Each structure stands twice: as structure tokens, then as C-alpha cells.
Amino acid sequence: MTDYYTRMGDGRRxxxxxxQVLDDIQAGSADAADMGGIPQLNANEIEHMCDIIIDQxxxxxxxxxxxxxxxxxxxxxxxxGDNGNSGNGVDMGRLEAALLHERALGxxxxxxxxxxxxxxxxxxxxxxxxxxxxEIQAEIIAPYFYGAMPNMGLYYAPDGPxxxxxxxxxxxxxxxxxxxxxAAAEHLARDIEFVTTRLQAAGxxxxxxxxxxxxxxADFVGTLNGVKKLRELxxxxxxNVGAAGESVMGIHGMMEFEGEVAAGLYPHQQAQLIxxxxxxxxxxxxxxxxxxxxxxxxxxxxxxxxxxxxxxPIPVHVDMGMGVGGIPMFETPPLxxxxxxxxxxxxxxxxxxx
Amino acid sequence: xxxxxxxxxxxxxxxxxxxxxxxGDMVARMMYTKxxxxxxxxxxxxxxxxxxxxxxxxxxxxxDLREELKIGSVTGIPGAPRGILAKMNIxxxxxxxxxxxxxFREKLRR
Numbered sequence: 134m135t136d137y138y139t140r141m142g143d144g145r146r147x148x149x150x151x152x153q154v155l156d157d158i159q160a161g162s163a164d165a166a167d168m169g170g171i172p173q174l175n176a177n178e179i180e181h182m183c184d185i186i187i188d189q190x191x192x193x194x195x196x197x198x199x200x201x202x203x204x205x206x207x208x209x210x211x212x213x214g215d216n217g218n219s220g221n222g223v224d225m226g227r228l229e230a231a232l233l234h235e236r237a238l239g240x241x242x243x244x245x246x247x248x249x250x251x252x253x254x255x256x257x258x259x260x261x262x263x264x265x266x267x268e269i270q271a272e273i274i275a276p277y278f279y280g281a282m283p284n285m286g287l288y289y290a291p292d293g294p295x296x297x298x299x300x301x302x303x304x305x306x307x308x309x310x311x312x313x314x315x316a317a318a319e320h321l322a323r324d325i326e327f328v329t330t331r332l333q334a335a336g337x338x339x340x341x342x343x344x345x346x347x348x349x350x351a352d353f354v355g356t357l358n359g360v361k362k363l364r365e366l367x368x369x370x371x372x373n374v375g376a377a378g379e380s381v382m383g384i385h386g387m388m389e390f391e392g393e394v395a396a397g398l399y400p401h402q403q404a405q406l407i408x409x410x411x412x413x414x415x416x417x418x419x420x421x422x423x424x425x426x427x428x429x430x431x432x433x434x435x436x437x438x439x440x441x442x443x444x445x446p447i448p449v450h451v452d453m454g455m456g457v458g459g460i461p462m463f464e465t466p467p468l469x470x471x472x473x474x475x476x477x478x479x480x481x482x483x484x485x486x487x
Numbered sequence: 488x489x490x491x492x493x494x495x496x497x498x499x500x501x502x503x504x505x506x507x508x509x510x511g512d513m514v515a516r517m518m519y520t521k522x523x524x525x526x527x528x529x530x531x532x533x534x535x536x537x538x539x540x541x542x543x544x545x546x547x548x549x550x551d552l553r554e555e556l557k558i559g560s561v562t563g564i565p566g567a568p569r570g571i572l573a574k575m576n577i578x579x580x581x582x583x584x585x586x587x588x589x590x591f592r593e594k595l596r597r
Contacts, residue, residue, distance in 0.1 A: 194501040198541040201525060202515045203495075203503050211489040219489025236561040238491060239499045241511035270587035272570040274559040274577070275512040276519060277587075336587035339519060369586055371519035413519045448518045448525065453498065454488030465490050468497045475501035485518065485525040487498055 137187040140470045142430050143423040144463035154183050154428045161425070161432030168380070169399040171440040174432065178481050182435065185477050186428055192472045195479050202486035204373055204414070204450050205234070206343040208246030208280050218250075219455060219464050228269050235275045241486075244280035244341050245269060251284035252321065253293075255328045263335035270336040276371060279332045280341035283325070283359070285352035288317040295320070298349075298384055314385040317348075318355030325359025330366050339371025339413075347377040349384030350395040353403075357390045357410040364411030374407045375416025375452055376400065379437050400437050404445035414486070417441040418452040421462050427470055431459035431477055439482040450486035451478050458487075507553065508561045510536065510543040513581060520583045535580050556580060 136148035149157070158179050166173040174182070185193060195201075205211075207218055209230030214220025227245060234240040245266055247255050255262055262279070270277060289297040295317045301310035329340045342360065346353035356374070363370055381403065383396025390406050398406070400417040407415045419434035434451075438458070442449045456462030459474040478484050488494040504511030510532055517528035529540040536556075542548040553560050558580065559573035568576060574585045 192497060192500055197544065199502070200504040200511070200544040201502050202511060202518060202528075203498060203506075204515075205495075206488060211491050211494070214489055219493070221489070221491070234495070235506055238495045239503050239505040239508050239511070239561075240495070241504050241506045241515045267590075270571070270590075274507050274570065274573045276515050333586065334590070336590040338586055369584065369589075373519075413522050447522050448528075454494060455490075466493045468493065471493065471497040472501040475498050479502045486515075487502065 137189065139186055140427040140461055140467060141423070142421045142425050142427065142461055144461035144467055144470065146467075147426070149426065149428070151183060151187055154186050155179060157426045157428035158182050158432035161429035162436040165419070165433045165436035169401070169437060169440065171399070171401060171436065174436055174439070174481070179432070182431060182477050182481060183428070185473050185480075186431065188473070191469055193476050194472060195476055199479060201479055201484060202450065203239075203241045204341065204416070204486055205240060205243055206280055206341065206375065206454065207250055208244045210246055210248065210250065214248070216464060227265055228272065231269050231273055231277065235273055240275060242276040242278065243273070244278035245337075246280050250280070250282055250343070251287055252281045252324050252328055253284065253287045255281060256324060259328060259331050263331055266332055266335040266337050276338040278339050278341045278371065278373065279329070279337050280343055281328070282344045282347065283321055283342060283352055283356040284344070285317055285321050285348035285355060288320055289313070293317070311385050311387070314349070314351035314388065318351040318358070318388065321352070321355035322358040322362065325356065326362045326366070329359070329363045329370070333367040333370055339373065341373040341375065343375050343416075344377040345374055346381045346395075349382040350388045351385045353381050353395045354388040354390045357406060360407075360410040360412055372412040373414045373416060373450070374410070374412040376403055376418045379419040400441035401444040404441050404447070404449065408446040412447060414448045414450050415441070415445055416452050417449050418457050419459070421456045421460060423462050427459060427461065427473070431474055434459040434474075435477055435482045438478060438484060442483050442485070448485035451482065451484045453478065453487050504544050505546065506561075507559050509546055509549040513577060514543065516577070516581060516583065516585075532581065535582070
């Protein structure tokens with residue numbers, strides 16, 4: 134029985150037989166299907182994914198003509214950030230970083246980012262961000278967004294004015310916990326309006342909302358209310374809304390957007406609300422389980438994302454960074470694993486972009 | 488996503504259009520301007536450029552075409568339009584408005 138090199142979800146290199154890879158894809162797909170109430174991958178798709186995974190070329194890719202569009206998060210921080218962002222730690226100006234992505238790294242789109250990459254800390258430096266946006270827009274050609282995480286955790290104690298829902302729940306103050314989430318979500322929506330409309334006035338092509346829902350369903354709903362307002366005020370804006378996970382965490386549990394409860398929504402359901410809020414592109418996510426194989430994670434991820442692509446009213450750019458989209462959760466992800474996950478997402482899930 | 492060598496480069500090599508190296512920037516613009524899905528956006532851009540959808544990701548086609556159309560290139564071509572100028576040409580070719588160009592026009596004294 135031939136052994137093939139492949140990876141675990143934490144990036145470790147392991148060997149597996151073809152049958153083991155097939156079994157893990159099947160099990161990962163079944164897990165997604167069971168959680169999301171969606172179809173599993175069919176036999177042909179599982180075979181195709183297996184062939185991609187056991188291909189022993191170092192890097193694999195799609196056939197010419199089947200290329201897709203790339204969008205990015207964290208902007209220039211991949212060059213300038215520390216290892217918390219898998220950044221290179223190379224200090225440089227944001228103009229230079231943007232143009233290097235456009236002209237040296239083949240970026241179809243790119244974005245400006247604050248070093249904390251969250252909506253809230255942008256407010257006190259909004260004039261500086263507007264000035265930098267104007268300067269870079271004068272030189273760049275590719276669509277250039279402003280990117281930030283809604284990151285509603287920053288609105289809770291000790292960082293923000295509202296009580297921490299998890300702490301309040303531990304004290305059995307359930308109603309206070311829910312009220313705190315609701316107040317923070319309203320504050321987040323106001324801040325989104327403040328930040329994004331000013332950047333649009335500075336010539337931004339649009340806004341990338343990264344890891345929406347990272348603080349749970351109230352974060353998800355607060356962001357969509359901000360997106361809706363941005364669309365009303367700036368109809369020309371390009372809006373990208375990327376999710377934080379394959380399921381919206383129900384920390385509040387009853388928050389609604391346009392009459393739909395957000396908690397527990399899976400990517401194919403998240404797409405509907407995100408489109409309704411006024412986004413142009415949905416960044417669908419499935420997180421990686423580090424204890425499982427790449428085959429299991431990719432089978433699970435592609436199952437979720439394929440259904441989202443089929444059901445979404447807007448284009449879907451799957452999130453494929455470290456620890457999402459089947460890619461191992463590792464600071465410097467192995468090139469062989471990244472390329473295999475990419476090819477499978479394009480060829481089987483039929484994504485519009487990455 | 489950080490680590491440009493572990494992320495940007497393998498994604499680009501595996502399936503990336505290549506941005507202004509080819510026509511990826513324009514396909515992306517149609518996705519965001521009109522909510523077009525990938526194949527619709529490619530067909531729209533290809534028709535406007537007078538090429539096939541296969542040509543959109545081909546450097547050998549797009550390098551010279553971009554210079555001829557004055558819509559920017561990844562190499563430094565002295566005198567060739569970049570930034571707002573190149574985007575104004577893209578607006579005309581794709582029949583769209585680009586926010587930074589609109590803001591630029593608003594600031595011009597006439």
C-alpha cells in the first residue's frame with residue numbers, strides 16, 4: 134500500500150494511504166453535512182479532492198482560464214506586523230506596502246489597515262487614515278479598500294464601556310448580559326458608520342469587514358446594521374463582509390437582523406443576511422481542527438463553502454488564511470498545503486474568489 | 488493573513504488572476520460594482536477589452552494590451568499613466584465610476 138505525504142491540521146507532515154485520505158475526506162464532509170443540514174460531497178468530488186491531496190508535486194494549481202479573484206485582510210500588516218499576524222516585522226510605509234502587493238505580489242485588490250486592525254481604534258486617528266487613503270488612491274490602480282475587524286470585544290469591560298456578557302452570565306445576570314450585548318452592537322454600528330463614511334469621502338473603493346461575528350451574534354448583527362447604513366449613505370461603496378467562523382456563536386442568543394435570528398447560522402445562511410445588508414461579496418469561513426488531517430479539514434470546509442456558493446445571492450470569496458478553509462493552523466503554513474486547499478476550493482466548491 | 492510567502496504567493500500561483508499583471512483588478516471591480524459572479528465578471532471584462540476570458544489571465548496578452556489602453560502595468564513604464572489617470576481610463580473601458588476618480592474630479596477647479 135503506497136503512503137503519500139500530507140499534513141495534519143497543525144501543519145505536521147504525516148503519511149497516509151489513499152484509502153485513509155478518502156476516509157478522512159468522507160468523515161469531514163459528513164461532519165459538515167450533519168452540523169449544517171447540507172448535502173455531503175458526492176463520490177466524484179471526494180475522488181477529485183483525494184487526487185489533489187495525494188498529488189506529490191510540491192505545488193498544485195488550477196487549469197489556465199480557471200483563475201479567481203483574490204482579496205486580502207490585514208492590509209500591509211503582513212509585511213509590517215509581528216508574528217501575532219504572521220507578519221514579517223519589516224517596517225515600511227503603507228504606500229510602499231500597497232504598491233508592492235499590487236505590482237510584486239499580483240494582488241487583484243488590496244486594503245489599508247490600522248495596526249490594531251479594529252474599527253474602534255480607527256476613530257481617534259480617522260483624519261490620518263483619510264489622508265493616507267487619499268495619498269495611496271492617487272497612485273494605486275487595483276481596487277483599494279479600508280479593512281478592519283468589527284471586533285466587538287473591545288466594547289466590553291475592561292476595554293470598553295459595557296459589562297462583559299460572559300462575566301455577567303457567570304453571575305446569572307442573564308438579562309443584564311443580553312442588554313450589554315445589545316448596547317455594544319448599537320455602539321459598533323454607530324462607529325462603523327463614522328469610520329466608513331469618512332473613508333469613502335477620502336476616495337476609498339470600499340470596506341472589508343473582517344472576522345464578522347468574532348464576539349458572537351451581537352457582533353454579527355451590529356456589523357450588518359453598520360453595513361446597511363453604509364450602503365444607504367454611500368451606494369457606490371464596494372463592501373466585503375467576511376465571517377469569523379462556520380457558525381455564528383449565540384452569546385446573546387436572540388439577536389435578529391431583518392427578522393432573522395443570527396445565532397447558529399452556517400455559511401449558506403450567513404450569505405443571505407450579508408447580501409440583504411448590502412454587501413457585494415461574502416467571505417465564507419470554515420475553521421480548521423488542528424487534531425484532524427488536512428483531508429478531514431478540507432472535506433469539511435469544501436462541503437460548507439460549496440453550499441454557500443450555491444445558495445449565495447452575491448459572489449463568495451472563501452477565507453483561506455492560517456487555520457481556515459482547510460489550511461493548517463500554523464504561523465508559516467506549508468506551501469504544499471495552501472496550494473492544495475486553494476485548488477480544491479476553486480475546482481470543487483466553485484468559489485468566485487479567495 | 489500574514490506571511491506573504493506562505494499565503495499571497497501560493498494562492499497566486501495556484502489560482503490567482505494576477506491583478507494589474509493581467510486583468511484581475513478589472514474582474515474584481517465588476518464583482519464589486521455590479522455583484523457579478525466570477526464567470527459573468529470575466530465575460531463582461533473580456534468583451535470590453537476585445538479578448539477571450541482565457542486571455543484575461545495571460546501575461547503575454549495583457550502586458551502589451553494594458554500599456555496600449557493606458558490602464559497601468561506592474562513594470563515601471565516612464566510616462567505611462569498610473570493611479571488615478573489609469574483608473575479614469577478603466578472607468579471609460581468598463582463603463583463604471585470609480586470613487587477615487589469621482590473625488591478627484593470633484594476637487595478640480597474648472
